[in-house]
Structure formats: structure tokens, C-alpha cells
Amino acid sequence: MIEQAVAPVPTGAPTAEPILRLRDLRVTFDTVGGPARAVRGVSLDVFPGEAVAVVGESGSGKSVTMLATLGLLRGAAVSGSATYRGTELIGLAPSRLRHVRGAKISMVFQDPMTSLNPVLTVGRQLDMVMRAHNPDMSKKATRARAVDLLDQVAIAQAARRCDAYPHELSGGMRQRVMIAMAIANEPEVLIADEPTTALDVTVQAQIMDLLGRLQRERQLSLVLITHDLGVVAGAADRLAVMYAGKLVEHGTVPSVFAEPGHPYTRGLLACLPRLDRRGEMQAAIPGIPPSPLSLPPGCPFAPRCPDAVTACTEHEPVLVRTATSTIACSVHAPAAVVR
């Protein structure tokens, strides 16, 4: 489908050139059950120094979108475009992609235990990350920098922890090590995939605080992939909501939280329990998300949508800008007929 109504530069976005630009990104996995269309045409801009949250439930395609951008998906058909400062990343030769990945754009994963090598010390792993991009660095230099990095992510006794193995560290400390690795080569974009989901709430607060500080100090662009709208409220400037492999709404955090436009976003926000209120927990979204193997015709959310009309099952809606955000919904934002 052609972008009909809007360029996906959202309401209230910074005016600079985007540093990361996704256009009609599509990812299809070949499975025994047939092609699974995990990402179905995502267009998104990430501007310098901003924090963008990509929100959705399990299976919405939020992680796959970012993994495809970095060429980290094997055996998937990826089409569309993802450019970093004008360089096309999709289809880029692995040797050239490696200069971008881990250096200009780096990623922090959800589970720090499975993403760290259990048989190498923290210092050795940091050393490898640095020397992959700066082969001329001496061991002495990488060691000094490793200690400095651990210090920056607020690990006490950094020199000693440099010689520790991952199992000797707590979950929160491991995630700090992951963040140290991600910033080791001074990237411009940091993609954090559910960085706090496996952590306790006070540790989660520590990690989000750290990410926020690094983002401000280094003018990083942060892409925060999460299912937790609470985390989004405190950490992101803009958010993009995904459902069944598509963006269904994006806009600035204050406006989307104040006036969610898409019925799915409304449902998500309505069913969230709040610490500061009692008795408002609603089962707002009946049913379960569709399988990427057999998507319903028309709008993928229509079978669960309280506002759905017949037309919703006939045409898949396109993103249309409203007064407060940009949504893909034929009921709340009918596309202007452009012919």
C-alpha cells in the first residue's frame, strides 16, 4: 500500500533530519504453517536526541522491526527501507553493516543473563566490543576504558567488577554491564528492547534513570521497545503503538496519553492498573491478538474493536493525522479520498 495521507513525521516532532528512518519495512518468516507476516509496512523516524517508545503486546512485531533494521534476523524475508544517516541498512553487506551495528547503533536486550557470555569476564567482553570497531586499541587502553564505562553506568568498585563473571553479578548489575557494552563505541542510537522487564521495580527505576541520564548527557537517540506504558510515560518523548505488525498510532507521549485516538491504544490504557487509584481495572480488550499466519481481512484489530463497523473488515486503514496524533482507523480517522 502506498502512503496515502501522511508522511510519518508525527505531530510535534523535532524538525531536524531523522537519524534513523524506516520506510514500509516488512518482515516475513517462512514457517511450517505458511508465511508469518510479522511486520507489515512500518514507517518510523527517529530524530537526534529524542526518546521514542515502540509499544505493543507480545507478537506485535515491535522487536522484530528493530532486529530487522540491524540485520539481526536470519532466515526472514526483509523488504522496505531502513536508513541510518542516509545509508541504507537493509541488504547492506554484512562487513559494512558491522561498522554501523555496535558502533553507531547499538542494542540492549531484555535478558542480561542470556546476552552475556557466561565464561568470559565482564572486562573481556567489553574489550571485545571495543576492539571489534577499533582493532588498534591496546589491551591497556581497553581495560582503562572498560573501568571507566562501568563507572559511568554506576557500578561500584568498577576495577574489581571488571574481572567478575556474569554469574557473580546481580540482575541489575548485569543490565548495567549490557548498557556499558552498548555505549562503549559512542553510538548515536541506542535501541533498548524491554530493558527492565526482567528486573524488580526498584532496580527498574535505577536502570531507567541510568538510560535517561546517558541519553541526556550524550544526546543519544533512544528507541525503547516495551509493553509497559508506565515506563513509556516517564521515559519517552514520542510513542508508536504496534498491533499485528503495523503501526496503529503514533504521536507525542503527552498527547497520546491524554487523548488516545486508536481504540486499541484506548483499550491498552484503560486496562492498566494504577498505583494511585483503586477499582478502575477494566477488561477493556476482549479476545486475543490475531496470528501472523492468518490475519483477518481489513483492520487487524476489528474483531476485538468496540467501535468496528462493516467497513473495517473490508479495507485495512492507513495512517491519518488527527488533531492529537496519527492513527490507522477508518472509524476515528477516515482517510481522505485521494485519487
Place this chain on the structure above:
Amino acid sequence: MIDPATTEPATSDPFVVARPDASAEPILSVRHLVKEFRVRERSRHAVVHAVSDVSFDVLAGQTLALVGESGCGKSTTGRCILRLTEPTSGQVVFRGQDLVTLGAKEMRAARRHLQIVFQDPQASLHPRMTVRRMLAEPMKVHGEPPDRVVARVDELISLVQLRPEHLDRYPHEFSGGQRQRVGIARALAISPALLVLDEPVSALDVSIQAEVVRLLADLRTRLHLAYIFIAHDLAVVRQIADRVAVMYLGKIVEIGAADHVYDTPQHPYTQALLSAVPIPDPAVQESRRRIVLSGELPSPIDPPSGCRFRTRCWRAEQRCTDVEPVLARTGLGSDHQVACHFPGDFGDAPSHLEPAPTFDAEAGS
């Protein structure tokens, strides 16, 4: 925010919380519960102090939430109540009878009245049993007559809002939320008076959590059940708890009516914990006061002397190292108690804490 004093209780709303009733008898009283695990650490013997001298009451028809972070002892406490984990010492008095002293046979009979629902319904349901067999099993164990079992199974499935045709399906045919309903139905099969709910919605997606919490609230009212609701998600707990006990390193640091604990927390740890929970509202989130704790949770093998939170506390003084604080009334509510030498509102809290001087000695080993 809902003011409990001005809100008219409407019986149709399952979230209306029963007022703490002075005349209500506790159905369960836990006294001085201790659980220690012997472990080997670097080829020497050590003791993990998982639960250290925990006491609380659960009133009939009410929900007590045990909250805290990983390793605080909340799940171990729940398991000790049912003696799925054998307590090291202490009493668990259920309707006047100390469960800890019971023999295996008597304990099995007592479990008729106390049941548990586990976090992961995928792991706690038998993959090769139909729902019908699973719901009948506890009744057979407790010697229900077969004709009664058949009728009760039908009752149970509608009680948890599933359909009769679900009875002949296997666990893998259900979604996560439906599986947890089966787990709840199984726990209810023998009409217990008290359910221990160990992280009952943590494994579920947010939109499904709401359904299950509503179901639990509804069942509590209809069946006059008492719950011990063990959870780390404080926003979910707020929706269902009458009373809340906050645990840290094996001890209760604060306990009281949910509104008191949430709105006027007195223990520094409760304040830090609550302030760390993100609120999905950017306006609120920006203006609220947050405390980011420094350092790491000390090891339960070698907990700090005195107050166990002192190594991360901004109010800590010498006394906190020397003297262990005990739970004492705060004067804010009839049963609001806090274990702190310097309880108080959290106006004094710095938003960022410098590591306490003892931090490395505690966490570095």
C-alpha cells in the same frame, strides 16, 4: 483518588473493599514464622534467612497482599503457610489450630480449607489431563461422593466464567488467561476458606490481567473467601488488597490497610518501592517524587545487623545498626504498623541517593 470515607459501598462492585472490621476474627494468624535454608556456598555451609520472624493476621473474607521484590520471602511465606515448604519455626494458626504441629494426614485434611494458585498455569496444570479430570482430582482426594463430583465440576467451570465444553479440553488448548481460570477452579473445587495466590497474574498480558483480577475480586465476594495475594506488581495489588504487608529481606517492614500503606507510607523502603512504580500518566509521572535507591539488595545469607534496610536508607543512624526495629503502631490507622526507628512521611527523601558507606561490604562478597 477514591476517598474510602466518602465512597458509598455498592454491593454490585466487586472492588468495594470490606472495611477492616474490629469484630472480625482472624481466620489465619501467622506468628514468628521463620524459614532458613541450609546451602553450601563456596564449599562452606551457610544459612539463607529467607523468612525471619514474620507475624500477621488474615481476616475472614479479606485480602492480605504480601508484596516486595525478588528474594524478600513473600513466596516462601505463602508456601510455609500450606507447609509446601516446612517452616523452621513459628506458628501458623488456622481457625484455632496450629498447622505446623499437624501430622501428614491431619495436614492433608486441613488443606481442604487452604488452597494455592500458582503463578504459571502452564507449569502447574497437568498437560495430559482434561480440565474435567483436573477439577475432579482434589475432590476425589478428599473423598467426595462421585455424583457430587460431577455436579460440582459443572458448577466450578461456570464459576470461573468458562463454558461447559471447555471441560473436555487439555491445558494446551487454552490461552494464558483461560488456563489461570482453570487453576483457580481447581483450587476452589473443595470449597476452601482461604486461597494463597502466588503471583496469579504476573505471567499474563496486561489486558488479560484485568479480567483475572476482576474474577478473583468477584469470587471473593460471592464465596466469602480470604486471600493471601502474593505479588510484586504494586499497581495490581492496589486493585484487590484490603491490607498490605511490605516485605524486605525476609521481614515485614510495614503492614496496614491498603489505603494507609499506599497513601501514607511510613517506612523508607515502602516509600522507595512505591515511588519506583511507574504511573502510566505522563503528567503525574513528571511531577511525582521518585526515590532511586542506590546499591544492591544485601545477601540473605548475611543480612545487615539491626534494621535490614539501613544499608540503603537515607534516614539510617547508629541506632539502626545496633537495635532491630520492631513493628509498632503509627497512629495513622488502627492497624497500620511500621518497623522503623525513624518513621515518617517521605518529604525528607532525596531524589537520588549516594551509596551508603556500607554498600560494598554488603554486596561485594
